[in-house]
Amino acid sequence: MSYTNASTITEFLLMGFPGLQSWYYGPVAGLFLVVYLAILSGNGLLLVFVGTERSLQKPTYLIFCNLAISDIAFATTTLPKAIARYWVEDQIISFNGCFLQMFMVHLLGSINSFLLMIMALDRYIAICSPLRYQTLIKNSSVLILCGLSWLIPSIWMITIVVQAYFLSYCNSNKIFQCYCDHIGIVGLACENTWKVQTVAYVAAMTLLLGPLTFILFSYISIIITVMKIAHLEGRYKTFSTCSPQLFVICLYYVPRCFNYLANRVWFNFSAEVRIVMILLYSLFPPVVNPLIYCFRTKEIKELLSKKFKARRIGF
Template sequence: PLASVTVPRFHLDMPSSNITSITEFVVLGFPGLQPGYNGPVSALMFFVFLAIIAGNSFILILVSKERCLQKPSYLIYCNLAISDIAFATTTLPKMIARYWAEAKTVSFTACFLQMFLVHFLGSVNSVLLMIMALDRYVAICNPLRYHVFIKNSTILALCGLAWLICLFLMALLVYQAVSLPYCSSNVIVQCYCDHIGITRLACENVKEVQLTAFIVAMTILLCPLAFIIFSYISIIISVFKIADSEGRYKTFSTCSPQLFIIGLYYLPRCFVYIANNINLTISTDFRILMIMLYSLFPPMVNPLIYCFRTKEIKDTLVRRWKIRKVGTVAGIPVKFWIRK
């Protein structure tokens, strides 16, 4: 379905100057995708959108209603779920409209707003994964002090700090980008508005702006990644010290899916950022496909990996099902059984 094509460039009949003359951008999407595949692609994106919203919303509702689940680790999952829902809502509806109704254009302001939200939420996810690794590190490597160091108030403070720091950093990057003059091409070779795609369209040298963005991106990615690697190495060492083979298997089975998602989140991101800054030549469609994969696959499977595989949530769902079943058979309202 993907063919090699020349990316069109749309120009406005205005002289190049320091004043932005572009009022809207054209989101190109996959440049090599043939029109006949627009329907299946939009349907796939719609399914992904529903899966992300349904799975993460379910986690938020379940944790909010069950006191036994209102613990540090599940509070982190809830923050991650909020971020994933916001990211899907920010990007996917416009992507679906792009292929479903050929709605390619987006206003200048809306494009920069989307750019801010995309990078802000991606940065928040990176820091949340670090907080999650901290939670697992203390729980496995220092279990006797877990309830001393890791409390609900501590986790909420750390998560709040993550949102605030990322908000400030991304606002700075967006301010730099929006201050540039845009008076030439208005085609963004991407499925949504992102920093690299937009700043490449500026009418002046943007090396300083892109270098600042690269430094911030590497800091927000590599610092949490370094701590995550350290924490999981420590966890693996602690696991090997467990004499019981069943205990080792249980711990590894808990951590391995998280490591998979962490690897999928960080490694392609770092590759794309580095490739763009060292001018490494890669296929445009392949680059966009990688971005879509690491942007949308983790939010879709996070509820399955972080929550539905945990024993506490399984037990909670089974208990609620039994209560509902018994209440229905006995003719007693389910709410009565839940209160009891």
């Protein structure tokens, strides 16, 4: 592919939900604002809590912190522009700004996929090989794995964005989505995009299905191990620590895989359904992750209880 950008388009228009009546703009903007504040407050509180409590600075919580940083970055990349779209009806995003947003959206989604895999590895070793946990899972090893989770998708995403950037865009500049994504942008190119779409599809499936394969293996092994526990209470306790994670993993992977596959086989469904589905699997996990992964844990509950009791005594 020769990289000669012949685009006449200098900006894109984020159309959001097609056909949405103007009197719904305020409530939609308000909902996006509430979601944004929930993501910032929940994940921000987690980062502050782990950063100030030395007892929480251990492998599992370091993974949670990386996930929180990724979630905050994703929300900050997408939601302010979506809020502006409906609050002040600002639809315009610059050409370069749109590609930067697309890069961040897909990069952070891929990073989350790898972080969920590391989380599954942590649970797998903790439950299936507990005697080796302290040896294998250390702060240093987790930080290396998390660093690779940021580095590997970055290299891949740069290639994908560069390929899309140098396509010719000379027709419509309307993106029917609340933020710029690869499918929405490349679909506006006025040349054959089969090669670019194929490369992006292979990358998406690799970055999704690779970690997902390991996650499935891990949780199947965990279930087999748990079923061997004779004591019913022990089974319930172990399952209770894994079931919320499985819920978020399903919410993260199933709609994403369906969206990529549907687009690839040209399965048609309404733009509204597609946008709602994308927003659901993109924004719901960042809202609930702090509650599921952290504030339900015994250690954080005990620390919060101590702080509340100390504050009451102080009054």
